[in-house]
Amino acid sequence: MEKSLEPIVKDLQDKFGVTFEEFRGEVQCIVKPEQIVEALTCLRDDHQFELLSSQTAVDYYPQTSPRFHIIYQMTSLTRNLSVQLRVPVSGDQPKVPTAANVYKTAVWRERELLDMFGIEFEGHPDPRRILMPEGSEGHPLRRDYPLGYEEPQFSFNYEEIDLRKPYAKE
């Protein structure tokens, strides 16, 4: 871990009781869902982490609790530091408080997570899908989402598929 990062992780440990892991110099702090907004605010206001450079999620299916990790990749431009916060959430009705009031970037990021993983962000100002068309079903980046959309049409099953293929009308 970088020397200048140590007091920051220590501060997070004291205030929020986070556990941290280190891999090749990258620090990952595990934060509880109810404390994430305070942790983000603390990093922004006390430690000059101006930028939420990425917000994403991982699906650990078939593990159910926690099934998802929501990842907040934080960058401090003034101090040239980066740290990662991870929030584990369970599989049924995953819910996290929104980070949109701390970082504006989170509005679109959280819409993407809602769209792709079906994670609900409490207090989000605009909870709509962002990539998929409205009215589409399911969340494509979940690992239990079916991989293929349609059976490929070959010569041996051409007619069978041709019967149920939705052709456009004039």
Next chain:
Amino acid sequence: MGVEQKLGNMGVVTTTLEQTVNWARTNAMWPMLFGLACCAIEMMSAQAAHYDMSRFGMELMRASPRQSDLMIVAGRVSKKMGPVLRRLYEQMPEPKWVIAMGDCASCGGVFNNYAIYQGVDEVVPVDVYVAGCPPRPEALIHGVLTLHEKVKGDKFKDLVKDIK
């Protein structure tokens, strides 16, 4: 066609209205700009000096659907692009034709997933499918000429049937 031979020297040719109309349609069939992916690069190449589609009266790629007769769907059509494509198709004046260029537009190609239409024929009716990933400009021109053959065979009585 003895009459044509006799009158040819006088600058007059007799033919049927059907043939004249179809000749006019095939020889000034303006395609609409609809490059969606890498196939668009081959489509540009087909337009440019080496292959020169203007030989077939197709030098003008129209940016407006109101001025075009032919939609060359060059690339994969995503679920969000589908409604846009359909709307542009409906804005084109009759008669209109569609070429599905490449594997993605014809049948989904390698993109068998939640985001891509498995063939643009689910959105608009397609006249000619051009295979290839992407098809070379010769293949596209072959597709265009195949469409020309189709249009030259159009009969007025079939058109009237369609209008009813």
